[in-house]
Amino acid sequence: MNFPRVGPMIDESNSTGKVTGRRAALRHVTEEKIFIAAETVFAQAGFGGATMQLIANLSGIAKPNLHYYFGSKELLYRAVLQRIFRMWLRAAEVMDDASTPAEGIGGYIDAKMEISRLNPNASKVWANEVMHGASMIQDCFKDAFFEWTSARISVIERWVAEGKMLPVNARYLLYLVWASTQHYADFGHQITILNHDTPLSDVEWETAKRSVKELVLRGIGAELNY
Amino acid sequence: MNFPRVGPMIDESNSTGKVTGRRAALRHVTEEKIFIAAETVFAQAGFGGATMQLIANLSGIAKPNLHYYFGSKELLYRAVLQRIFRMWLRAAEVMDDASTPAEGIGGYIDAKMEISRLNPNASKVWANEVMHGASMIQDCFKDAFFEWTSARISVIERWVAEGKMLPVNARYLLYLVWASTQHYADFGHQITILNHDTPLSDVEWETAKRSVKELVLRGIGAELNY
DNA sequence: GTCTATATTTCGATAGAC
DNA sequence: GTCTATCGAAATATAGAC
Numbered sequence: 302m303n304f305p306r307v308g309p310m311i312d313e314s315n316s317t318g319k320v321t322g323r324r325a326a327l328r329h330v331t332e333e334k335i336f337i338a339a340e341t342v343f344a345q346a347g348f349g350g351a352t353m354q355l356i357a358n359l360s361g362i363a364k365p366n367l368h369y370y371f372g373s374k375e376l377l378y379r380a381v382l383q384r385i386f387r388m389w390l391r392a393a394e395v396m397d398d399a400s401t402p403a404e405g406i407g408g409y410i411d412a413k414m415e416i417s418r419l420n421p422n423a424s425k426v427w428a429n430e431v432m433h434g435a436s437m438i439q440d441c442f443k444d445a446f447f448e449w450t451s452a453r454i455s456v457i458e459r460w461v462a463e464g465k466m467l468p469v470n471a472r473y474l475l476y477l478v479w480a481s482t483q484h485y486a487d488f489g490h491q492i493t494i495l496n497h498d499t500p501l502s503d504v505e506w507e508t509a510k511r512s513v514k515e516l517v518l519r520g521i522g523a524e525l526n527y
Numbered sequence: 528m529n530f531p532r533v534g535p536m537i538d539e540s541n542s543t544g545k546v547t548g549r550r551a552a553l554r555h556v557t558e559e560k561i562f563i564a565a566e567t568v569f570a571q572a573g574f575g576g577a578t579m580q581l582i583a584n585l586s587g588i589a590k591p592n593l594h595y596y597f598g599s600k601e602l603l604y605r606a607v608l609q610r611i612f613r614m615w616l617r618a619a620e621v622m623d624d625a626s627t628p629a630e631g632i633g634g635y636i637d638a639k640m641e642i643s644r645l646n647p648n649a650s651k652v653w654a655n656e657v658m659h660g661a662s663m664i665q666d667c668f669k670d671a672f673f674e675w676t677s678a679r680i681s682v683i684e685r686w687v688a689e690g691k692m693l694p695v696n697a698r699y700l701l702y703l704v705w706a707s708t709q710h711y712a713d714f715g716h717q718i719t720i721l722n723h724d725t726p727l728s729d730v731e732w733e734t735a736k737r738s739v740k741e742l743v744l745r746g747i748g749a750e751l752n753y
Numbered sequence: 754g755t756c757t758a759t760a761t762t763t764c765g766a767t768a769g770a771c
Numbered sequence: 772g773t774c775t776a777t778c779g780a781a782a783t784a785t786a787g788a789c
Contacts, residue, residue: 344658345659345660346575346659347573347574347575347576347655347659348573348576349572349573349575349576349577350573350574350575350576350659351575425658428654428658428713428714429573429655429658431713431714431716431717432570432573432651432654432655432713432714432716433571433572433573433576434571434716435716435717435720438717438720439720443720446720446721447720447721450721467745469738469741469742470734470735470738472721473734473735473738473739474738474742476707476710476711476714476718476735477707477710477738477739477742479710479714480706480707480709480710480714481702481703481706481707483706484702484703484705484706485702487654487657487658488654488657488658488702488705488706490657490658490660490661491657491661491664492702494661494664494665494669494672494673495672495673495676495698508696508699509696509699509702512695512696512699512700512703513699513703515695515746516695516700516703516743516746516747517742517746519693519745519746519748520741520742520743520745520746521742522745
């Protein structure tokens with residue numbers, strides 16, 4: 302699977318053609334700071350509401366340097382999206398290695414819930430991009446995203462054919478898993494409000510994870526052995 | 528249930544204290560045009576990315592008149608949110624009247640899927656607000672939202688106590704239903720991309736609806752009688 | 754109630770010294 | 772590579788004629 306390069310547009314090689322390790326390392330550290338701050342700001346305010354000044358303040362990098370590193374607000378946004386997409390794909394590797402739906406889909410739900418818990422901003426940036434037209438996804442990840450989804454659907458359909466689970470529609474099952482796990486990141490503020498203005502505790506988070514997993518696995522006829 | 532008044536801040540009575548029917552009707556028509564246009568623009572661009580100029584163009588109302596009717600961009604946004612909240616609450620009435628989980632939760636899923644299909648912009652505006660901090664919800668609907676959710680959880684817990692469904696956690700079941708139905712509105716663009724750049728057809732939409740409903744009802748041990 | 758014209762603010766982006 | 776200062780564009784909001 303190949304990804305169109307939309308990241309930092311400045312080559313990591315210098316004008317002589319050699320890579321200067323010192324500079325490359327410094328660039329990497331600075332880029333990481335910018336990435337984390339940008340992800341937070343884009344998640345909290347959306348692309349339109351985000352400002353380069355906010356990203357500069359949060360990252361501790363002067364505003365003109367953001368342009369120096371990423372060229373423009375839009376290119377920075379695309380780089381952030383690409384990072385998120387990569388992490389998102391990795392979460393599904395558990396499905397490919399599993400031999401049973403309980404293991405594969407149950408593990409995928411665990412992985413997605415873990416991402417929602419540890420990287421809520423990443424999930425929000427993605428959700429925001431999709432809601433507002435997904436034009437960057439269309440431009441950059443469309444083919445890779447389509448092929449990746451098709452492959453995962455094939456895995457599920459094979460399990461159905463092998464009689465390891467009930468004949469549910471694989472595509473809409475996948476959508477339900479995405480929705481119900483990412484909900485805990487994207488709608489985290491709503492969940493907090495409904496939890497007496499307190500973020501979910503460790504115990505509550507485990508209960509939520511188990512609830513989603515049990516309900517889905519039972520819904521597809523692939524109960525875990527408790 | 529009472530809602531804090533955050534709508535149009537201009538009284539519908541004139542300075543003499545009497546309501547002039549002609550003016551009130553005209554005001555209502557104009558407000559409706561603004562509401563629909565604002566909902567579309569806020570859904571497509573978020574609060575930060577939305578501009579009063581876009582709303583003016585789409586509604587056919589001159590930009591200064593938007594301020595005349597709603598005071599400010601933020602007050603207009605709050606009024607739009609309140610409208611959405613009301614519609615959202617109505618969809619759950621089917622749960623209160625039902626005597627079985629299959630009827631109540633199945634009907635609720637149908638109603639939410641129907642809203643996602645017919646009012647995708649409304650769902651997106653709400654999702655956007657929640658993702659970006661839900662501060663307006665905190666200010667305006669927090670108590671009503673909390674009490675409404677608690678009441679629905681009680682209904683589900685009663686069904687569990689009566690042995691009409693498996694002992695699932697009612698709160699996280701509700702979240703899963705919200706997430707998996709609103710996904711079809713909020714992530715509509717993503718679903719279209721994965722559907723060969725074609726919006727779901729009537730048949731596909733019915734399949735999706737049935738998939739969600741069957742999976743959830745089976746997951747809570749309340750299968751429909753097919 | 755409506756609209757033209759404009760005031761005021763804020764943001765993305767850049768020039769240029771260091 | 773970094774930062775101060777600033778430009779030019781675009782946004783919210785309003786003044787004031789009709």
